[in-house]
Amino acid sequence: MSKRIFGATMILFVAHVAVAAAVVAPVARINVTIDDAKRIELKGNTRPEANARNDRGIVADSLPMKHMQLLLQRSPEQEQALARQIEALHDPKSPDYHRWLGAAEFGKQYGVARQDIERVTAWLKSHHFTVDVVYPNGMVIDFSGTAGAVRAAFHTEIHRVASKGTMHIANIGDPQIPAALAPAVKGVVSLHDFRPRSMAKRRPKYTSGNQQFVAPADLATIYNFNPVFAKGISGQGQTIALVEDTDIYSAQDWVAFRNAFGLSSYSAGNLVQLHPGPTNVTNTASVPPTSGTSATLPPPTVANNCADPGISSAAFEAILDAEWATAAAPSATIALVSCADTATAQTYTFGGLIAIQNLLNANVPPPPVISMSYGECEAYNGTVANAAYSAAFQQAVVEGVSVFVSAGDEGAAGCDPIQASAYSGIAVNGFASTPYNVAVGGTDFGDTYSDSTAIFWNVPNGTTYGSAKGYVPEIPWNDSCAGTLITQYAGFTAAFGANGFCNSSIAAQFPIDTTGAASGGPSNCATGQPVYDNNFTIVSAGTCQGAAKPSWQTGVFGLPNDGVRDLPDVSLFSANGFWNHAYVVCYSDVANGGSSCIGAPSNWNAAGGTSFAAPILAGVQALINQNVGTRQGNPNYVYYKLAATQYGASGSASCNSTNAQSISASCIFYDVTLGDIAVNCIGKDCYGATSTAYGVLSTTTVSLTPAYASAKGWDFATGIGTVNVANLVAAWPSSP
Numbered sequence: 001m002s003k004r005i006f007g008a009t010m011i012l013f014v015a016h017v018a019v020a021a022a023v024v025a026p027v028a029r030i031n032v033t034i035d036d037a038k039r040i041e042l043k044g045n046t047r048p049e050a051n052a053r054n055d056r057g058i059v060a061d062s063l064p065m066k067h068m069q070l071l072l073q074r075s076p077e078q079e080q081a082l083a084r085q086i087e088a089l090h091d092p093k094s095p096d097y098h099r100w101l102g103a104a105e106f107g108k109q110y111g112v113a114r115q116d117i118e119r120v121t122a123w124l125k126s127h128h129f130t131v132d133v134v135y136p137n138g139m140v141i142d143f144s145g146t147a148g149a150v151r152a153a154f155h156t157e158i159h160r161v162a163s164k165g166t167m168h169i170a171n172i173g174d175p176q177i178p179a180a181l182a183p184a185v186k187g188v189v190s191l192h193d194f195r196p197r198s199m200a201k202r203r204p205k206y207t208s209g210n211q212q213f214v215a216p217a218d219l220a221t222i223y224n225f226n227p228v229f230a231k232g233i234s235g236q237g238q239t240i241a242l243v244e245d246t247d248i249y250s251a252q253d254w255v256a257f258r259n260a261f262g263l264s265s266y267s268a269g270n271l272v273q274l275h276p277g278p279t280n281v282t283n284t285a286s287v288p289p290t291s292g293t294s295a296t297l298p299p300p301t302v303a304n305n306c307a308d309p310g311i312s313s314a315a316f317e318a319i320l321d322a323e324w325a326t327a328a329a330p331s332a333t334i335a336l337v338s339c340a341d342t343a344t345a346q347t348y349t350f351g352g353l354i355a356i357q358n359l360l361n362a363n364v365p366p367p368p369v370i371s372m373s374y375g376e377c378e379a380y381n382g383t384v385a386n387a388a389y390s391a392a393f394q395q396a397v398v399e400g401v402s403v404f405v406s407a408g409d410e411g412a413a414g415c416d417p418i419q420a421s422a423y424s425g426i427a428v429n430g431f432a433s434t435p436y437n438v439a440v441g442g443t444d445f446g447d448t449y450s451d452s453t454a455i456f457w458n459v460p461n462g463t464t465y466g467s468a469k470g471y472v473p474e475i476p477w478n479d480s481c482a483g484t485l486i487t488q489y490a491g492f493t494a495a496f497g498a499n500g501f502c503n504s505s506i507a508a509q510f511p512i513d514t515t516g517a518a519s520g521g522p523s524n525c526a527t528g529q530p531v532y533d534n535n536f537t538i539v540s541a542g543t544c545q546g547a548a549k550p551s552w553q554t555g556v557f558g559l560p561n562d563g564v565r566d567l568p569d570v571s572l573f574s575a576n577g578f579w580n581h582a583y584v585v586c587y588s589d590v591a592n593g594g595s596s597c598i599g600a601p602s603n604w605n606a607a608g609g610t611s612f613a614a615p616i617l618a619g620v621q622a623l624i625n626q627n628v629g630t631r632q633g634n635p636n637y638v639y640y641k642l643a644a645t646q647y648g649a650s651g652s653a654s655c656n657s658t659n660a661q662s663i664s665a666s667c668i669f670y671d672v673t674l675g676d677i678a679v680n681c682i683g684k685d686c687y688g689a690t691s692t693a694y695g696v697l698s699t700t701t702v703s704l705t706p707a708y709a710s711a712k713g714w715d716f717a718t719g720i721g722t723v724n725v726a727n728l729v730a731a732w733p734s735s736p
Helices: 076-089 103-110 114-126 147-154 216-222 226-230 251-260 315-328 351-360 383-398 484-489 610-628 636-647 657-662 725-731
Strands: 002-006 009-013 039-041 055-058 064-072 130-134 140-146 158-163 166-171 176-178 185-188 201-203 239-244 270-275 333-338 369-372 402-406 438-445 474-476 538-540 570-573 583-585 605-608 695-697
Touching: 064 114, 064 147, 064 351, 064 383, 076 103, 076 383, 103 383, 114 130, 114 140, 140 147, 140 351, 147 158, 185 383, 216 226, 216 315, 226 725, 239 315, 239 351, 239 610, 251 270, 251 315, 315 333, 315 583, 315 605, 315 610, 333 351, 351 369, 351 383, 369 610, 383 402, 402 610, 438 610, 570 610, 610 725
Parallel strands: 239 333, 239 369, 270 333, 369 402, 402 438, 438 570
Antiparallel strands: 002 009, 039 176, 055 158, 064 140, 064 185, 130 140, 158 166, 201 605, 438 474, 583 605
């Protein structure tokens, strides 16, 4: 192992000598004169909110538009070669197994030809743009200009757009580029200031009584971390990079969390905040865990596109990510990485994407594990933005990075977050639906539903506030009145229709007319564009197509033969309290719903969402990496092989979560088979709705087929299932 410096702390990385296949030089493909009069339209790259109803007029030509990203595209031959390279990197029988590439090597083999990049940058400059960064991956150009320059170059106007009480700025039509550039240019990643959402679901403060909230000790007991910790494996020498949209409110919250829950005894654990610039810098200073400051990298040799975002409304997301990543890997370095994307910075790219690009394109190895708890549905994200995240995570995998992304918090209604009901139909998170990341779903505990809480939880709590006795049976996390288990628990036979539970006076007493549920479903709009009505509600699939099914997503009982990427892959507990279980969070910003975090957590915040599951599973990967001695790339190659063996041809009865206390001690995955992620709806893909009554999101409107039910083996509700950490770590194949 060799020491490298990443960001603001000394971290151990495994050194690999990259022995790649024969290098095939990229071939120039912009071979004709660039004629601005001969153009093609880049369809599927306009936000649905940017319509006539919401239009508030064109912005001034002088409006600054900073750090846009132009996504390039490699040749089909290069794409095929890269696909073969990724397979070889994950194939133990290949001589290239785990021989990860660096950013420069990646660009040399799989980037766009230098001649084409020069012609594209010359074209940008001819339209009065400043080229800020040409990334060494040969796939992304960071550039800045004005709204007038965008209008002249891309033939789309930038307008003010009113949406949900907020004023935005967005392109009012799909951009265009000269046809001559099309072989090498995919398009502009973003020409608007709409931002992805975090995947956290807050609930009222921690309460007593029959509530059984999850502390780190509970997590370790339920998912069997403790045997791994007992062997001295707790994340030493590992870094987990958490992609954020903000600084944390106070780093002292992280310290208080670790102190309260017995994690401070793992003295190697560390927290840093980083704003990584577009070039690697090795002389940064450490940020102590008790500091609330951020470490901004010194000015790079190119225009710095990563400003400090400050503290935003996403600060709750950042601290929960940091606290629960350290709960899973208490000796690891937790690195919160963020770049500004606010309207005041006139930045038109999500700061999280900028941070990812800068990490992956540095001249030292990137952090081996990345977690991201943000998202946007594929249709709203748009064709080029979907491609941008896929390309970034693709590069990450080639560099050996394991990427974990929250699947979402709105059931199968990915375009309808934080809504009283679904209306745009079945959709998934475009950040999570790439073939190169682990999509992390969510569960709840089933003891309240089965009236068996006393069997699984001790009273009172232990010294570090843990009370779980062992594994607790799980159900999909679902707060919606359309959930089958909630409907049955309330004494109803159906959720939909005038006499259904969702439309009853009983349901009206609870906050369950909501799409709050763990997300899953098939990719269905990674490319193309749906058809919207005047309320930007999806009414048909239009030209949408899903991302192709990855090679590794096969062989597991229950997987549909649908030809597209299916979500999620793996799940963990993510509930926010309806069935009396949620995670505890120390967040001391009292002015924004926090609490003092003094003493016992009886007055702390509690919350849920797949925001928790993603950083926790990232922490599990840090334990795996430490145990095998090296970074692992895309964990799905191993997950699905292990699951195929466990579930066999018909599922595994001994690993069924409903077995609870009698579940087999040998299970790597706990198979969640009871419940669903169905949510109430009024629009597309909705069964049983009327003009006055909710229906249930369904895969068909001819009969009730909830989207989606859990089942034996793999399913859209929880994927492979949840994990027994000790068994997963033990079963993980060794590296060369």
